[in-house]
Amino acid sequence: MWGIFLYILDLVGLSPIPFLAELIGTTAPALKLLISILMGYPIAILYHHHIKDFFDYRNIYFIVCGVDMAFFNFGISMYHNMIPAIVIYMTTKFLGAGKMNAVITFVFNMGYLLIGYIVTESEDYDITWTMPHCVLTLKLMALSFDLWDGKKMIKGETLSENNKKTALLRAPSFVELIGFVYFPACFLVGPIFSFRRYIDFVMDKFPVEKEAKVYEKQALRRLLQGLGYLIAFQVGVYVFNVKYMLSDDFWETSIFYRHFYCGMWAHFALYKYISCWLLTEASCIRFGMSYNGVETTPEGKTISKWDGCNNIKLLRFEGATKFQHYIDSFNCNTNHFAAEYIYKRLKFLGNRNLSQFFTLLFLALWHGTRSGYYMTFFNEFLIMLMEKELEPIISKTELYNKLWSHNVTKYMLYGLLKMYTIVFMGWSLAPFDLKAFSKWWGVYSSLYYSGFVLFLPWAILYKPLLKMAIKASSVRRVRAD
Known part of the structure; x- marks a missing residue:
């Protein structure tokens, strides 16, 4: 008590x-x-x-x-x-x-x-x-x-x-x-x-007694990871402060610095949630609640899994090079709920984009009534729409495959994509954290509305132009051959 x-x-x-x-x-x-x-x-x-x-x-x-x-x-x-x-x-x-x-x-x-x-x-x-x-x-x-x-x-x-x-x-x-x-x-x-x-x-359907040493070790590791991310959050938001982004001094810096600063602020701001989820998962594992079946190791050994209450996939999150990686790794249980109980049960709409839109609208409502929540999930809708349509187009091009196959250029491309995810996670998350329109719109002004410029015109401008460019390139290559 x-x-x-x-x-x-x-x-x-x-x-x-x-x-x-x-x-x-x-x-x-x-x-x-x-x-x-x-x-x-x-x-x-x-x-x-x-x-x-x-x-x-x-x-x-x-x-x-x-x-x-x-x-x-x-x-x-x-x-x-x-x-x-x-x-x-x-x-x-x-x-x-x-x-x-x-x-x-x-x-x-x-x-x-x-x-x-x-x-x-x-x-x-x-x-x-x-x-x-x-x-x-x-x-x-x-x-x-x-x-x-x-x-x-x-x-x-x-x-x-x-x-x-x-x-x-x-x-x-x-x-x-x-x-x-x-x-x-x-x-x-x-x-x-x-x-x-x-x-x-x-009802004791999980092997809690038999696997005590296994899950106690995993629980302790999650606990230490949670404490580590908690410390990183405190340090990160001290260095990258949202109050600074709302100040006049922020406007005195270069546009590139502002984008990078906002992205790094968002990355560390997410550590607040990650640390809480790691700490609560540690407790769930220590209770014995997180049993998730067994798996076979490459050596042929069968081991029990205790990730049934996992809400964050750290390696996928930290190594994200597209926003789908963030969705796959961040707030996993809520995303699973949204997929199973909202998105899939909207199948009767007959349109995946429409189902996704209403799913994101539900998640925005679930978070609150402030405009920032709706802007954040609208950003997610725009970004995911572009990524899902862009990736199949460029992955079929010869240039894209050459870049990923070369030892030097693949690391350069990875760095470029990593910077893209960090910068535009800042763009997406700013409204969520600031909530009020007057605040997040001020930050968007300081970034010259770059997210709108990049993502909004995709379907009506960038996508047709990209297809035309790829088609023209293919025709030239055929003629040259």
């Missing part, structure tokens, strides 16, 4: 949190959040040493720890996170699993979240009850769809392999549901995971 104790100290003015926050240069809510995330690891250790053997108390332990954590961070406003859980329990109980239950859950949760944003959101980075609520929204939406898929399975309808893995043949009990909602390792910032994973973990 450490959270409630610290909250009471805060009420009477005796909490050390404000002093420590000022000492390290952050805010009290941010420090509370960090403390809570770090507490997930020892809570996992205590679970294995004192709670695991008492089967009937497992869900209770998760509830007590999660509620305590919620109270520490949000006080009495933590009740908001309980309401959607009660609603889905009641609708499932009275309506049963199915389409109606999924629709009601979707509409109610998105509506509740958006109202929360309207009431609490400001131009700053807010840490309020809406932070865990946005994670909870996806978890409960997925739960309702998984119950619907389970009903389809019972009727003998065909499901995809991914849907089969998460489909539920029975509704959760109230205690199971609340334990799922408040699971302490990832209640606050994710990662999200299916109820099927949660109940398999609680």
